[in-house]
Amino acid sequence: VTSHAADVTTLTERTRIRRLPERQVHDRRTLDDILDSGLLAHVALVDGGQPLSIPVAYARWGDQVVFHGSTGSRLFRALADGSPTCLTVTLLDGLVLARSAFESSMNYRSAMILGSCTVVEGTAKEEALEIITEHLLPDRWSDVRLPTRREMAATLVLSLPLSEWSVKVRAGGPEDPDEDVELPYWAGVVPITESFGTPIPVSNLAADIPVPAYISTWSRSPR
Amino acid sequence: VTSHAADVTTLTERTRIRRLPERQVHDRRTLDDILDSGLLAHVALVDGGQPLSIPVAYARWGDQVVFHGSTGSRLFRALADGSPTCLTVTLLDGLVLARSAFESSMNYRSAMILGSCTVVEGTAKEEALEIITEHLLPDRWSDVRLPTRREMAATLVLSLPLSEWSVKVRAGGPEDPDEDVELPYWAGVVPITESFGTPIPVSNLAADIPVPAYISTWSRSPR
Numbered sequence: 410v411t412s413h414a415a416d417v418t419t420l421t422e423r424t425r426i427r428r429l430p431e432r433q434v435h436d437r438r439t440l441d442d443i444l445d446s447g448l449l450a451h452v453a454l455v456d457g458g459q460p461l462s463i464p465v466a467y468a469r470w471g472d473q474v475v476f477h478g479s480t481g482s483r484l485f486r487a488l489a490d491g492s493p494t495c496l497t498v499t500l501l502d503g504l505v506l507a508r509s510a511f512e513s514s515m516n517y518r519s520a521m522i523l524g525s526c527t528v529v530e531g532t533a534k535e536e537a538l539e540i541i542t543e544h545l546l547p548d549r550w551s552d553v554r555l556p557t558r559r560e561m562a563a564t565l566v567l568s569l570p571l572s573e574w575s576v577k578v579r580a581g582g583p584e585d586p587d588e589d590v591e592l593p594y595w596a597g598v599v600p601i602t603e604s605f606g607t608p609i610p611v612s613n614l615a616a617d618i619p620v621p622a623y624i625s626t627w628s629r630s631p632r
Numbered sequence: 633v634t635s636h637a638a639d640v641t642t643l644t645e646r647t648r649i650r651r652l653p654e655r656q657v658h659d660r661r662t663l664d665d666i667l668d669s670g671l672l673a674h675v676a677l678v679d680g681g682q683p684l685s686i687p688v689a690y691a692r693w694g695d696q697v698v699f700h701g702s703t704g705s706r707l708f709r710a711l712a713d714g715s716p717t718c719l720t721v722t723l724l725d726g727l728v729l730a731r732s733a734f735e736s737s738m739n740y741r742s743a744m745i746l747g748s749c750t751v752v753e754g755t756a757k758e759e760a761l762e763i764i765t766e767h768l769l770p771d772r773w774s775d776v777r778l779p780t781r782r783e784m785a786a787t788l789v790l791s792l793p794l795s796e797w798s799v800k801v802r803a804g805g806p807e808d809p810d811e812d813v814e815l816p817y818w819a820g821v822v823p824i825t826e827s828f829g830t831p832i833p834v835s836n837l838a839a840d841i842p843v844p845a846y847i848s849t850w851s852r853s854p855r
Contacts, residue, residue: 448824449724449740451674453685462676462685464722464742499687501672501826504768506847509777510761511787515768517672519687538733545727545738552817554732564734582834594775595841597833601671603724606823611805618818624729 424523424575434576443520443576444469447498448545448603450476454487454494467496468537468544473568474522475529475537480565488567491525496569504599507583508592516579516598523573529566537566548623604628647746647798657799666743666799667692670721671768671826673699677710677717690719691760691767696791697745698752698760703788711790714748719792727822730806731815739802739821746796752789760789771846827851 450467453460463484467476474496478485488494502516529537539550556564583596605628608620673690676683686707690699697719701708711717725739752760762773779787806819828851831843 448738449722451676451685451720451722453674453676453683453718455678455681455683458678459716459718459746460676460678460683461718461744461746462674462720463744464720464740466738493682495676495682495684497674497685497687499672499674504828506769506772506776509779509783510765510773511777511779511783513765513772513776515671515689517687521684521686523682523684542733542736546729546822549729549736550733553729553736554734554812554815554817556732556734560732560734582832585834589777590836591838592777593838593841594777595831595833595844595847596837597831599769599831599847600829601826602829603824603826605727606825608818608820608822609805610818610820611808613813614819615814615816618816621818624818624822 424521424573432577432579434578437571439518439578440520440571440574440576441469443498443500443518444474445544446518447500450474450496450498452476452488452494452496454484454492456484456487462497466541466545467498468541469571470537470540470568472571474571475540475566475568477538477541477564477566480563482565485565485567488526489528489565491527493525494523494569496522501601502580503601505579505583506596506599508585508589508594508596512583512585512589514579514583516581517577518580519577521575521577522569522571523575524569526567526569529568534561534564534566537568538564546624547627548621552621552623647744647796655800655802657801660794662741662801663743663794663797663799664692666721666723666741667697668767669741670723673697673719673721675699675711675717675719677707677715679707679710685720689764689768690721691764692794693760693763693791695794697794698763698789698791700761700764700787700789703786705788708788708790711749712751712788714750716748717746717792719745724824725803726824728802728806729819729822731808731812731817731819735806735808735812737802737806739804740800741803742800744798744800745792745794746798747792749790749792752791757784757787757789760791761787769847770850771844775844775846
């Protein structure tokens, strides 16, 4: 995986942020960091005039985001057919407690990618599944039974290029106006972190298989 | 806040899940639990044919979900005008590691609410802001400067009724087919939890304001 690919970005009229433009960030490194830190994306599509937002596992793979679903899913088939989409990854970093309710907020990093998907096929298809598995849990791909031909045929892998995107970040403490600073209320940030707990073996696991080091020692980098 | 309101649900053609229908849950208590456990929702809407999915803070308030934005936001104004929407809350509970890549999955709870928003006005407007604040951090509303008339005027509060919705849950360990159970790979679940860290006071906080107990002692209930 290319860690920070060349900036191939376009900031279009529909990805330019009008509200609080100071929160808009437009460097590719920040986009990559958000995508590489998240586990879950929400994919929006329009289904007969009705917008839908559905959760998916995903991974960044160079200049694209890949995710997978079932060939039996109507919504995934619509995406495969090129239905316009928006893939959003939001990392929640903290509650921002200002002295006033109005200035209170949340710290977050959110990436929104617009475009249309293409279907990943051929040798790239299994490679994309490897990229997704390794994104969720590094080193797992070499310690799992790989997909059969039948399983591959039941899997739809989609790719969305990182060409039209928007990143919004809110970080740091509250920004109370001067007249609020003397108010007798606590103000600051309550950090929010997502972490992995102790692995729970499946009930029918053979007794001679310990938790592998790549699982027990892996702690996701601080967000 | 009504903790478990009467079931006023309709399972429509567009909220019936066709893929993996065994993951569909349709009791109101599960819907309420998901909405009450989450901090972040993704709201989908269609903007000139382009679907968008944007993150928002929200809270359940009885038989509706409320969230707020700025009156200056074009997308929020479109929602206020009744643009069809989908609000999705997804809680990620764990990585499900099967012996095969194909059966590997994630444990999650996801609620999707379809409909159109209405604008919350009058006395209900400030009450909705209180509900959202208290959802994020119980007891904060009585320890913060309340909104001024000018601040209220700059805030748009939207309500989406819990009338058409769908809940999908995947829980428990991996379900390997019999022929995979003897494979020499570790299988089980790696739990994922979201937690609050040590509060960080803002740099200009008066020295005589300690972290209030409702912040320091509050741990979100296990997800």
